[in-house]
Structures are given as C-alpha cells and as structure tokens.
Amino acid sequence: MEETFWQLILKLRHIAKNSKEPIQHIFISLEGTTLVNPHAIPNEPGFWVHLQSKTIPSDSIHAHFLVESPSKASVIDRGTLSETTCTFLKQYLPYCLSCHFAKAQQKAVSIAHFAQSLDGRIATANGDSKWIGNTENLIHAHRMRALSDAILIGSGTLKKDQPKLTVRLVNGPNPKRIVLGTSAACYGSLYESSKDRIMVIGRHTSTLNGQIDYVQLEPEKEFIDPHHILQNLYQQGICSVYIEGGSTTTSYFIKRKAINILQLHLAPLLLGGGTPCLQIPGIDLVDQAIRFEKTQFQPTGDAIMFVGELATDEV
Numbered sequence: 001m002e003e004t005f006w007q008l009i010l011k012l013r014h015i016a017k018n019s020k021e022p023i024q025h026i027f028i029s030l031e032g033t034t035l036v037n038p039h040a041i042p043n044e045p046g047f048w049v050h051l052q053s054k055t056i057p058s059d060s061i062h063a064h065f066l067v068e069s070p071s072k073a074s075v076i077d078r079g080t081l082s083e084t085t086c087t088f089l090k091q092y093l094p095y096c097l098s099c100h101f102a103k104a105q106q107k108a109v110s111i112a113h114f115a116q117s118l119d120g121r122i123a124t125a126n127g128d129s130k131w132i133g134n135t136e137n138l139i140h141a142h143r144m145r146a147l148s149d150a151i152l153i154g155s156g157t158l159k160k161d162q163p164k165l166t167v168r169l170v171n172g173p174n175p176k177r178i179v180l181g182t183s184a185a186c187y188g189s190l191y192e193s194s195k196d197r198i199m200v201i202g203r204h205t206s207t208l209n210g211q212i213d214y215v216q217l218e219p220e221k222e223f224i225d226p227h228h229i230l231q232n233l234y235q236q237g238i239c240s241v242y243i244e245g246g247s248t249t250t251s252y253f254i255k256r257k258a259i260n261i262l263q264l265h266l267a268p269l270l271l272g273g274g275t276p277c278l279q280i281p282g283i284d285l286v287d288q289a290i291r292f293e294k295t296q297f298q299p300t301g302d303a304i305m306f307v308g309e310l311a312t313d314e315v
C-alpha cells in the first residue's frame with residue numbers, strides 16, 4: 001500500500017512542478033485523474049491536496065490536506081485513510097510544492113539532512129559515517145532525493161564517503177548532483193553511478209570538464225554566500241536542493257541563515273568524539289540561540305528525526 005501512495009506523491013510533485021499557473025488546489029485520484037485549481041480562491045493561504053479513490057481501499061477515500069509551509073502539512077479530513085497513510089502523506093506532501101515556495105523567495109528551497117549520534121557527531125575521528133542512521137533513515141533520504149531537484153554535498157564528503165548521490169532504495173527520479181568546492185578531484189563514484197552531468201560550484205577558476213559543468217561564483221571572504229548559491233540554482237530552474245553535508249558545508253548555510261528546513265536524524269548511539277554535526281559560533285545568552293519553528297519529531301524506526309524550519313533572512 002505504501003508504494004501506491006508513494007507513486008501518488010511522485011505524481012503530485014510532477015504536476016506541481018510543471019503547472020503553468022500558481023496552484024492552490026490539486027484534486028487527485030488514485031485511479032490517475034487530476035484537476036488543478038477548479039475553484040481557486042484568491043489570497044487563500046496554503047495549498048490544498050484533495051485525494052479521492054473509488055477502488056483503493058474498497059471504500060471511497062475523500063481526504064483533504066493543507067500544505068501550510070515548506071515542511072508542514074495538516075490533515076483537514078482523513079476520509080477513510082488509515083493513520084499510518086496520513087502520517088506518510090503529511091511527511092512528504094510539502095516537498096511536492098517546493099517550486100511554489102522557491103518562487104516566493106526567488107531562490108531554491110534548501111533542506112539540510114544529517115544523521116547524528118546522541119553526542120552530536122556525524123562521523124568518527126577518522127571520518128567514518130556509514131551508517132550512523134538506520135535503514136528507515138536511508139530510505140527517507142532516498143525519498144527526499146527523489147522529491148528534490150538537486151542534491152548538494154561539500155568536497156570533503158565527496159572525498160571521504162565517495163557517494164553515488166542517486167535514488168536507489170525507492171522508485172523515483174535522480175536529482176541533479178552538485179558538489180561544492182573543488183579541492184577533491186575524486187569524482188569516480190559519481191561517474192560510475194550515473195552518466196548524468198554533475199554540477200561543481202567553486203570559488204576558483206577550474207579546468208574541470210567532461211561530465212562536469214563548472215560554475216564559478218565570487219566568494220564573500222572565504223566561502224561563497226549560500227544565498228547566492230540558492231539564487232543561482234533557482235535561476236537555472238532548480239527549485240529545491242537537498243543538502244547532505246558535511247559539517248563545514250551545512251554549518252556555513254546555517255550560520256548565514258540560508259537553510260529553510262533542517263532534518264536531523266538522532267541515532268541511539270554515542271561516538272565519543274569525531275566530526276561535530278554543526279560548527280557555528282557560540283553565543284553568550286540562550287536568548288540569542290538560533291531557533292526553529294513548525295517543529296516536528298518524526299519516529300524513524302528505532303530513532304527519531306527532528307524537522308524544523310529556520311527563519312531565513314537575507315543579508
């Protein structure tokens with residue numbers, strides 16, 4: 001049954017991404033019919049997803065969801081859907097509409113994901129991180145890849161982990177693969193896993209070519225302004241980017257308040273040392289803390305995942 005609703009999510013994302021008009025309402029049935037905006041009400045907040053089916057399950061489903069923000073959806077009426085299916089749909093529906101949130105902010109929606117230990121580490125002292133999260137977390141990450149236009153990692157993660165950055169554990173399209181930084185010239189795992197082109201964003205001139213499209217952006221001090229990266233991606237038609245670390249990359253995005261959503265998988269283990277999840281400047285008063293809103297704690301197998309939205313402000 002989960003696969004049926006996952007296919008529905010993929011279809012919704014496709015419709016939302018390719019809709020020529022701003023979407024307020026999507027009527028979708030499991031039998032394949034869709035209707036966008038038949039009775040749109042101007043200035044009504046949020047996006048509505050109305051779900052119908054006459055065949056699955058045997059009773060008619062008439063469920064209504066309201067997507068309120070880039071990470072949060074509410075069930076307005078669950079019809080004959082089970083609690084489990086509602087939770088599943090609520091978790092992934094918002095990411096189907098990323099292109100509309102991206103349009104509003106004129107830059108790609110950024111979602112950062114980490115699997116960290118209870119003592120806040122994302123890798124051991126020698127850089128090993130496979131796997132801190134559980135199987136459910138890996139499947140979640142692959143679902144998020146399939147729902148995102150792009151996946152982005154820093155050059156340190158490419159060097160250490162040699163990831164493929166494709167969607168393999170679920171059905172769905174591969175996102176555009178983006179590497180930030182140029183010091184790691186080991187693209188072997190990316191070349192081997194897919195013939196799709198790779199985008200490398202760096203601050204220096206580069207001779208990278210072949211399967212790589214190199215984008216050089218001017219740095220602010222040491223690094224490139226993450227807001228500039230997200231604006232540049234949006235101008236290239238990329239509306240959502242799933243940032244899978246590492247620590248240096250995501251910390252800089254958070255420091256510059258360029259993350260829309262943080263997904264933090266808390267694994268029930270201790271590493272006692274190693275790479276800290278986030279390295280951001282310390283503060284004197286709790287009042288000055290970076291805070292999250294629309295927070296959720298989602299059960300993920302034997303662990304939980306924190307999901308929260310960071311208030312973004314451009315400097």
Ligand SMILES: NC(=O)c1ccc[n+]([C@@H]2O[C@H](COP(=O)([O-])OP(=O)(O)OC[C@H]3O[C@@H](n4cnc5c(N)ncnc54)[C@H](OP(=O)(O)O)[C@@H]3O)[C@@H](O)[C@H]2O)c1
Pocket residue numbers: 113114115116121122123126127128129132153154155156157158160161180181182183184202203222223224225226244245246247248249250252275
């Ligand atoms: N548990 C998890 O969920 C998880 C996820 C991912 C990674 N990891 C672990 O994290 C470790 C790697 O993290 P890391 O902090 O060492 O490296 P990293 O964040 O992957 O890469 C850092 C590099 O990325 C480039 N970069 C980042 N932000 C930039 C910006 N705004 N502008 C320009 N370039 C930018 C720079 O590359 P250049 O120096 O080349 O210019 C920088 O040195 C590995 O051990 C990996 O296993 C764990």
